[in-house]
Amino acid sequence: MTLISFAQNGEDIVLWRALGHVENGFYIDVGACDPSDLSVTRLFYDRGWSGINVEPAKEFYDRCVAERPRDLNLNVAVAAHAGIMRFMNIPSTGLSTTLEDVAAKASERGWGVETRTVPALTLADICESTKVEEIHFLKIDVEGGERAVLEGADFQRFRPWVMVIEATQPLSTERNDHLWRDLVLNAGYEQAFFDGVNLYFVAAERRELIEKLAIPPNALDDFKPIAQHRAETEATERAAALEQLTARLAAEEQMTAALRSELDEANNSARQAAAAAKAQLDVAQRALANAERQIVQQEGLLRDRRAQIQRQTKMLEQIQHVVAQEIGSGHLPSSDLPGALRSHLAEKNYQLSLLRSQHSDVVQHRDSLLASTSWRVTSPLRKTRTAMHVLRSEPRHFLPLLVKNLRREQIRTLLPGLMLNPSGPQEANSMSLPANYGELSHRDKLVVLLRTDTMRQRKLISGT
Incomplete structure (x- = not known):
């Protein structure tokens, strides 16, 4: 069955190649953003998986609540320490951040920035409070705050099989994994793949997954990007609508032809009736003229x-x-x-x-x-x-x-x-x-x- 990829760079296809055999798996998405648009977890959710979506932006959190009823949705930030922290929200984008320099660059590019305070939890606290037993993959996309998230994790107790972490500066191809990669490697993970945006890491005890993660999405994965799928669906719907319109047009043309035939018959009948009426009128007029002539003759004869x-x-x-x-x-x-x-x-x-x-x-x-x-x-x-x-x-x-x-x-x-x-x-x-x-x-x-x-x-x- 053809897969539909919702992620921006095919991350869900790479992960599904390695983890698709797991039934009812579990994920943690830090910086979940929209539950469908550019989502790494939507493909898995549609196939029975569930997990935790962490999103400090209220608009995206509300969408997660509406569209992911099986998931646990948290409207908090993830940091090295629990507490209250500043959050720079950039509405309707995936660029919201806890770093002021990242927010300043977004503002320079014309985006509006809304600063607010939000509660913050550590990744370890989240896993502890939810009694997580097995985490099949962890995705981190927090626009420059990756090290703080990793510092608040307990990879000795809660070990995701696979981690996908954004490894470039926001709105840039410049890599920033040197700021946090040591925390992952020291926790017993091996780098498997870099897709140009994200780094894929595999727990040492799940080393067999590296081979499946080391290849970018390709035709053999039998998938379609959501944009292509939507375009094809729209095209199919339009084709179906066009077919319906064509059938309707054919039916209307047939009906028009039938009505035209009935109209022609009615016109012929009307012409025949008019001709008959005219003939009767002519007969009546001739009879009238004859009667008038007879009257004139009789009156003249009488006068004579x-x-x-x-x-x-x-x-x-x-x-x-x-x-x-x-x-x-x-x-x-x-x-x-x-x-x-x-x-x-x-x-x-x-x-x-x-x-x-x-x-x-x-x-x-x-x-x-x-x-x-x-x-x-x-x-x-x-x-x-x-x-x-x-x-x-x-x-x-x-x-x-x-x-x-x-x-x-x-x-x-x-x-x-x-x-x-x-x-x-x-x-x-x-x-x-x-x-x-x-x-x-x-x-x-x-x-x-x-x-x-x-x-x-x-x-x-x-x-x-």
Whole structure:
């Protein structure tokens, strides 16, 4: 299984190569700082180990308490003697120190420095109070205070298998192990490896570990730095998110295509419905136009019939006037007048009856059309139109032609027979003639007959 290295220089990989076979091991981390970032012990904690984290900076101590519940976390400094000491805290860094010259250099580089007092314990006191039985490795990173930590240790009673001690000046490649290495060597430890920052020491009784500690981290250790692991994890998460987004996009595209298809179908249906509606409207408009034309025609025909009746009435009056003039001038014998008038009136009665029948048909057709559904439905459209009436010209030459066709010889022949016909008085009575009709002259009788017939025609036309 690939290891994840949290340490800044691969220290945890070197230690795991030598101590990975130990189950539920124990460590002491002096100057623990952050429990994850640049931590030498995080790899071991994740694999079941536990230990003691000593951190005087309050912010990092609180993080250790939160993330390392199995560990013992101490918010103290480690010194040669127990007591109270000055601590120069440089917030959010691993550069906090008990040495004023180290703090001054950090301040010169722009870091803020907070000076406070903290309790201090010796390493021996810590091991004694916790009843430590076996320490598999001790890590010391105290920014120049290494000798004070080592001076407060009891390596005769509490012997870590391996010690990893920072051996360079803070923020420098200059080594400072000459200040404290004698304390380690005199305690029965052998130097195993220098990784450029730290020195690795092995207890003489665990000399077999030197071979495994003497090699820097390499590809055969099968590990990844935490930065690489986080980058790969982030890349994997982004790839998964991208895959999800791609799948979602594909689904949305599929849905969009389906919606577009439905929209096209809806548009086609709408176009078809619009076309059908337009066709129906065209049919309705044509039916309306046809109905309006029929109405106009029927109304015109009705007006024509009425006008014809009026002309017939007027023509009769004119005929009566002409006949009277003819009689008065002696061109027509008065004895022929009754028979001629009866023949002429019979013909006019027939024509009048025919006109009435036609008028009745026209009125009935008009009423049927006005009561029809199409007439009521098209009423709003009909109101927006202006009725265009085509007026026919009146036949003004009808009367002269009629008079011309009354041949004088026929009138002279018919009038005497009419006057001598004994049914004349009964015909006069049936026409409501005056009582002294028999005493009148031929001319006056003709006038009476014409007036009576005219009145009768008017009553017939008016329907009374």
